[in-house]
Amino acid sequence: DAKTTQPTSMDCAEGRAANLPCNHSTISGNEYVYWYRQIHSQGPQYIIHGLKNNETNEMASLIITEDRKSSTLILPHATLRDTAVYYCIVRGSGGYQKVTFGIGTKLQVIP
Amino acid sequence: EPEVTQTPSHQVTQMGQEVILRCVPISNHLYFYWYRQILGQKVEFLVSFYNNEISEKSEIFDDQFSVERPDGSNFTLKIRSTKLEDSAMYFCASRVAGQGTEQYFGPGTRLTVT
Numbered sequence: 001d002a003k004t005t006q007p008t009s010m011d012c013a014e015g016r017a018a019n020l021p022c023n024h025s026t027i028s029g030n031e032y033v034y035w036y037r038q039i040h041s042q043g044p045q046y047i048i049h050g051l052k053n054n055e056t057n058e059m060a061s062l063i064i065t066e067d068r069k070s071s072t073l074i075l076p077h078a079t080l081r082d083t084a085v086y087y088c089i090v091r092g093s094g095g096y097q098k099v100t101f102g103i104g105t106k107l108q109v110i111p
Numbered sequence: 112e113p114e115v116t117q118t119p120s121h122q123v124t125q126m127g128q129e130v131i132l133r134c135v136p137i138s139n140h141l142y143f144y145w146y147r148q149i150l151g152q153k154v155e156f157l158v159s160f161y162n163n164e165i166s167e168k169s170e171i172f173d174d175q176f177s178v179e180r181p182d183g184s185n186f187t188l189k190i191r192s193t194k195l196e197d198s199a200m201y202f203c204a205s206r207v208a209g210q211g212t213e214q215y216f217g218p219g220t221r222l223t224v225t
Contacts, residue, residue, distance in 0.1 A: 049213060
């Protein structure tokens with residue numbers, strides 16, 4: 001699985017959009033970009049994933065650059081409950097698809 | 112919305128004792144996983160399970176660990192003789208079949224070995 005690079009921490013004002021970047025310059029053609037988050041030692045929570053196209057669901061949007069070497073997770077209106085560690089993970093679609101977590105980005109939403 | 116459940120939420124045991132951590136994956140899921148997270152550290156993969164057998168395991172998953180799907184709904188992790196360093200949060204996860212499908216994680220069991 002390709003390596004990812006994320007900032008260690010970020011702050012965001014409540015109600016504003018949170019934009020979390022991720023670099024994955026060694027991503028290969030069949031690897032997906034996944035985002036999970038972990039709120040204070042709870043189980044990791046799946047947010048969104050994509051291959052090439054931008055994706056949106058009820059939680060977030062995922063913007064993947066055309067060369068697929070980086071992506072941005074967007075939480076459109078951050079709330080205090082979005083304070084968590086966010087993990088960007090690049091993973092192939094084959095095999096048994098274990099998730100390899102890095103240290104992620106600690107997002108602090110500020111009132 | 113269906114979710115992965117785990118019991119107990121907290122287990123305290125003495126060193127050398129056996130523990131069994133229980134998980135109920137989402138009902139139509141076919142792939143099952145255990146992960147652990149030592150306090151302050153990353154979430155680490157332990158084992159994946161498919162079609163009633165282990166499909167992949169990490170170096171952490173040594174002979175002291177075993178997994179089982181004893182019936183159609185439960186998925187268990189057994190630690191035969193616990194050590195102090197087994198103290199951690201243990202997360203179960205599951206997913207449906209198919210390429211690129213996401214894993215859904217349970218809330219975890221906090222294991223404390225004294």
